[in-house]
Amino acid sequence: MEVNVRNNIYVALVHYPVYNKNSDIVATSVTNFDIHDISRTCRTYDINKYFIITPVDAQIELTSRIVGFWQEGVGIDSNRDRNEAFENTLLETSVESTIDKIKEIEGIEPKIITTSAKIFPNTVSYENLSKEILEDKTPYLILFGTGWGLTNEIMDMSYKILEPIRGNTRYNHLSVRSAVSIILDRLLGEI
């Protein structure tokens, strides 16, 4: 069993700009499970920071309250594991401000990784990206879209695009929480 130690990997869950069912660009709501499950997964895979991106005031307030509860509030004593899970969870208002934040921490812009059910010229396999990020000192930011997915404008920022998790099955509608778990395990897992 091999453990990959990579401490410059960042994850962001994008609530804006994403598409809805009708391909309109919308802001989706932050859900409590997106905060909890993904914080725990990111902590387990030693992600440097997990950014929850939303520009909507009411959503920022709600999310801050939940994250704050576990970071500083009474949540600390009721469940220390959960407190630890939230240590590296942050709010940001846009993909651009998230990139700026990483640049501030790392001194260099991250390479943007996205996922898509479609194949692009810069589509990459899990195996190849896993090897690449182990050798490369550049920070990486893996963006996950909510709703019906990241807008084309954001997709165009991709350095590389991960191939579909299940290319050969008929049904492929994983929750974003499951997708984050599987993708981090494939890129950073021990196998």
Place this chain on the structure above:
Amino acid sequence: MEVNVRNNIYVALVHYPVYNKNSDIVATSVTNFDIHDISRTCRTYDINKYFIITPVDAQIELTSRIVGFWQEGVGIDSNRDRNEAFENTLLETSVESTIDKIKEIEGIEPKIITTSAKIFPNTVSYENLSKEILEDKTPYLILFGTGWGLTNEIMDMSYKILEPIRGNTRYNHLSVRSAVSIILDRLLGEI
């Protein structure tokens, strides 16, 4: 990329009997996200049936209502992908009745697989179990515990026990939804 076609794998999420924080044996509540996320993951990985196990009347009623909404109710038209995800989701009242149900379908009892953070004499690696179930025609039932995990009595039913997902990291508190996703991907994924 290789696709493993195994159509005799079953998954169950056990809400009773499991431990709570103080090692009492309790029945936990079914959460909406456990129903949705795990149904979608199981459908994606071609799991034959996903059983939600609870003996509590109020929980059975609530869960039936949610699953029924997507299987037969207005949910069908609002989101056909979600309807499809729920096609193979069933309720059972105990681990024993779940085993009986599989026996009814397959004509033979399933081999029980569990997961644990601890190492047992019958602990197995993901790679080895993945190979084994590809070659073996016997049905397999993978049990996942909620709360603080499956009771010793249930663990003792294990044919094999999967090794910890993250054996070498300090923090290992994935949600059960994330654990199911990662484990099915490791056992049945395309890589």
